[in-house]
Amino acid sequence: MLTPKSSNRLVLVVLAAFSVLLLASCMNMEEQPKLDEPYVFDPNFGTAWRELDPNAIPRGWERDDTLMFLGTVDGEFVNDFPMDVDRELIAEGQVQYESFCTPCHGFAGYGDGILNEEGFPPPASYHTDELRAQPAGYYFDVISNGRGNMLGYGARIEPADRWAIVAYIRALQYSQYQVLDELPPDLQAESGLLNQ
Amino acid sequence: MQIFRPGVNTVAKISILAGALVTVLVLNFLFVQDRSPYSRARAGIAVAQPVRFSHQLHSDQLNISCNYCHASANEYAYAGIPDTHTCMSCHSQIAVYSELLEPVRTSYETGDPLVWNKVHDLAEHVYFNHGVHVQNGVGCETCHGRVDQMALVWQAETMTMAWCLECHFAPEDFIRPADEIFTFGYEPPIDQAVLGEQLLEEYEINPEGLGDCWVCHR
Numbered sequence: 001m002l003t004p005k006s007s008n009r010l011v012l013v014v015l016a017a018f019s020v021l022l023l024a025s026c027m028n029m030e031e032q033p034k035l036d037e038p039y040v041f042d043p044n045f046g047t048a049w050r051e052l053d054p055n056a057i058p059r060g061w062e063r064d065d066t067l068m069f070l071g072t073v074d075g076e077f078v079n080d081f082p083m084d085v086d087r088e089l090i091a092e093g094q095v096q097y098e099s100f101c102t103p104c105h106g107f108a109g110y111g112d113g114i115l116n117e118e119g120f121p122p123p124a125s126y127h128t129d130e131l132r133a134q135p136a137g138y139y140f141d142v143i144s145n146g147r148g149n150m151l152g153y154g155a156r157i158e159p160a161d162r163w164a165i166v167a168y169i170r171a172l173q174y175s176q177y178q179v180l181d182e183l184p185p186d187l188q189a190e191s192g193l194l195n196q
Numbered sequence: 197m198q199i200f201r202p203g204v205n206t207v208a209k210i211s212i213l214a215g216a217l218v219t220v221l222v223l224n225f226l227f228v229q230d231r232s233p234y235s236r237a238r239a240g241i242a243v244a245q246p247v248r249f250s251h252q253l254h255s256d257q258l259n260i261s262c263n264y265c266h267a268s269a270n271e272y273a274y275a276g277i278p279d280t281h282t283c284m285s286c287h288s289q290i291a292v293y294s295e296l297l298e299p300v301r302t303s304y305e306t307g308d309p310l311v312w313n314k315v316h317d318l319a320e321h322v323y324f325n326h327g328v329h330v331q332n333g334v335g336c337e338t339c340h341g342r343v344d345q346m347a348l349v350w351q352a353e354t355m356t357m358a359w360c361l362e363c364h365f366a367p368e369d370f371i372r373p374a375d376e377i378f379t380f381g382y383e384p385p386i387d388q389a390v391l392g393e394q395l396l397e398e399y400e401i402n403p404e405g406l407g408d409c410w411v412c413h414r
Contacts, residue, residue: 099263103286114258120289151285156267 069159071137071144079135083160085167093168096161100153109172121149126169127176139166239355242348243315247299255344255380262336262343262378269326269336277312280304315349322357323414332399333371334363337380344380357412364406368392371399 066072068082083089098107106112109126116122124131143162146152157165180193188194254260262269265282269275280303287297303310318324329339336343341352353359363370369392376382385391396403405411 096263099261099267103258103260103264115286115290118258118290120286149289151281151288153285155279155281 067137068163071135071140077135077137077141079137081136081163081167083163085170089164090167090171092161093164093166093171096157096165097168100157101165104150108176109169123150126173132173132177136166136170139169239351239353242346242350243313245312245348246310248296248348250347251343251349252345252347270330271327273325273327275326280310316351316355318355322412324412330377332367332401333374333377333395334367335372335377335379335382337382338363338370338372342380360412361407364411365403367401367403367406368396371395371401 065082067078067080071077073080102113103115104111104113104120104123105126111123111125113120113122126132140162142150143157143165144152144154144159153162180188180191183191255262265278266275280300283297283300284304287300291297299310302308330336339353339355343349343352369388371392372379372382372384373391373395395401
């Protein structure tokens with residue numbers, strides 16, 4: 001039940017809330033926060049962007065799913081993908097691969113990118129028995145954290161896109177290493193290798 | 197003694213009128229000048245930077261994708277400027293003794309970001325979003341010009357409201373197929389009128405309402 005007194009108080013609370021809203025709307029369009037400076041002034045909090053508490057986990061950044069975010073299950077790299085590998089994923093992988101990897105690894109993955117000529121130590125070709133045998137999770141880990149002279153790309157490529165790149169590398173590996181007998185008959189004929 | 201002769205009345209009237217006229221002219225000049233491409237001081241003038249980073253070298257000669265450094269342009273509002281980690285992914289091994297790169301190495305070691313000077317800077321009452329444009333057929337070149345040929349970046353277009361609206365009123369004249377977004381030196385086909393209509397459908401762009409004030413001022 002609302003006593004007269006409590007309803008007065010209710011009115012006050014509503015008024016107070018309303019005036020806060022009014023004040024908020026005084027934030028002028030000229031002063032919208034923008035990416036001008038690393039720290040943008042915010043009248044409510046002092047700074048809008050602040051260093052995260054090292055223990056805080058931003059929403060969407062839980063890392064419980066180790067396959068998705070680390071490429072591991074029970075601490076071991078696995079040869080598995082956290083999503084279905086289809087044409088769409090591989091196509092996205094190609095876009096990403098050609099944006100980030102070709103300068104060193106080359107378009108077909110032989111480690112013959114343009115930066116070799118500029119003096120970057122060439123990486124290994126993907127088309128070796130050793131690398132074909134590496135599990136998908138290993139590739140995911142190298143992209144995320146780097147290896148040797150290669151710095152990591154984890155900060156710039158989202159996990160799902162990293163997996164797309166792994167799928168595309170697998171496609172490259174298949175494209176360069178096929179057993180003729182295992183191809184469908186029409187492709188065997190097309191290859192022009194049958195009668196040699 | 198009479199200080200002001202009768203003729204002064206006319207002089208006074210004229211000077212009031214002239215004053216008003218001059219004021220109007222000055223305001224008009226300022227107004228027109230503000231919109232003139234020539235006085236948009238930013239347009240066409242290369243901006244000095246703390247490190248002489250050349251897009252011509254990195255994008256054209258080395259053929260490094262814009263995505264390598266501005267990946268968020270594809271999806272997000274800001275294209276973003278790369279951090280020094282990005283530079284060091286190559287310069288940890290390349291041109292390691294170059295003096296030009298000294299600030300990059302220092303920044304990488306200390307963690308203090310390089311402070312690049314902004315080339316483009318829309319008024320703050322304007323909302324802009326890269327992702328929407330990149331995913332709807334507007335190439336980087338359409339708005340930024342031949343960045344791949346610039347040793348230091350300058351603003352290629354005036355970026356006035358009229359300039360934005362020229363396209364928002366008729367996007368079909370400007371949009372490209374999705375695989376040409378990163379092409380520089382793109383020549384629109386002769387049948388752009390046909391292709392444009394086709395692309396509008398493909399991207400599901402509805403030009404109706406793209407000129408509404410709230411699209412850009414929100």
